[in-house]
Amino acid sequence: xxxxxxxxxxxxxxxxxxxxxxxxxxxxxxxxxxxxxxxxxxxxxxxxxxxxxxxxxxxxxxxxxxxxxxxxxxxxxxxxxxxxxxxxxxxxxxxxxxxxxxxxxxxxxxxxxxxx
Amino acid sequence: xxxxxxxxxxxxxxxxxxxxxxxxxxxxxxxxxxxxxxxxxxxxxxxxxxxxxxxxxxxxxxxxxxxxxxxxxxxxxxxxxxxxxxxxxxxxxxxxxxxxxxxxxxxxxxxxxx
Numbered sequence: 001x002x003x004x005x006x007x008x009x010x011x012x013x014x015x016x017x018x019x020x021x022x023x024x025x026x027x028x029x030x031x032x033x034x035x036x037x038x039x040x041x042x043x044x045x046x047x048x049x050x051x052x053x054x055x056x057x058x059x060x061x062x063x064x065x066x067x068x069x070x071x072x073x074x075x076x077x078x079x080x081x082x083x084x085x086x087x088x089x090x091x092x093x094x095x096x097x098x099x100x101x102x103x104x105x106x107x108x109x110x111x112x113x114x115x116x
Numbered sequence: 117x118x119x120x121x122x123x124x125x126x127x128x129x130x131x132x133x134x135x136x137x138x139x140x141x142x143x144x145x146x147x148x149x150x151x152x153x154x155x156x157x158x159x160x161x162x163x164x165x166x167x168x169x170x171x172x173x174x175x176x177x178x179x180x181x182x183x184x185x186x187x188x189x190x191x192x193x194x195x196x197x198x199x200x201x202x203x204x205x206x207x208x209x210x211x212x213x214x215x216x217x218x219x220x221x222x223x224x225x226x227x228x229x230x
Contacts, residue, residue, distance in 0.1 A: 043205055045221035103161040
């Protein structure tokens with residue numbers, strides 16, 4: 001079974017600064033997807049960024065980028081130029097490639113506060 | 117842009133009552149999911165559904181839970197006899213095919229059991 005670990009429960013960052021959120025996972029599979037989801041106070045789950053395990057290049061999406069270290073099973077999210085609207089809970093998630101096992105396994109999440 | 121919708125947004129019920137949570141997945145998606153999030157905790161997988169049958173379910177998804185796709189568009193989660201511990205946010209999600217990667221989430225239904 002896969003597990004996803006987010007060991008930092010909370011982080012705080014000054015507006016316009018950069019922050020990195022950590023995530024590690026455990027799996028015996030070789031091909032899978034990793035995601036970061038954002039959950040603002042509205043509790044909607046919003047996809048931030050995704051990474052395919054077979055791609056060595058780290059995914060980027062505007063101010064969001066990941067540092068994917070497959071051998072270390074590490075998948076951190078970097079938010080550059082933090083904005084007040086980035087204040088939210090962030091969940092790291094794992095998904096197997098095969099359709100029958102395509103459920104998402106989530107970490108416990110991290111609460112990010114962006115200070116003005 | 118197509119989106120997953122869920123109704124109601126908030127449901128309050130008495131313990132022991134039956135509730136049905138409704139979801140309309142994105143129209144060309146083939147895989148459907150329910151997840152649960154107890155307040156302050158992580159999002160947990162409940163069940164996945166494909167080709168009109170359950171493909172996987174978690175330990176949480178016991179005999180009190182059932183899912184159905186009654187009419188080709190709606191995807192429902194029924195809790196037969198609600199317990200206090202069923203109070204949570206319930207999210208529906210859909211995935212287009214097994215080879216695509218992104219599950220799209222609905223806005224959630226907040227279930228409160230009194």
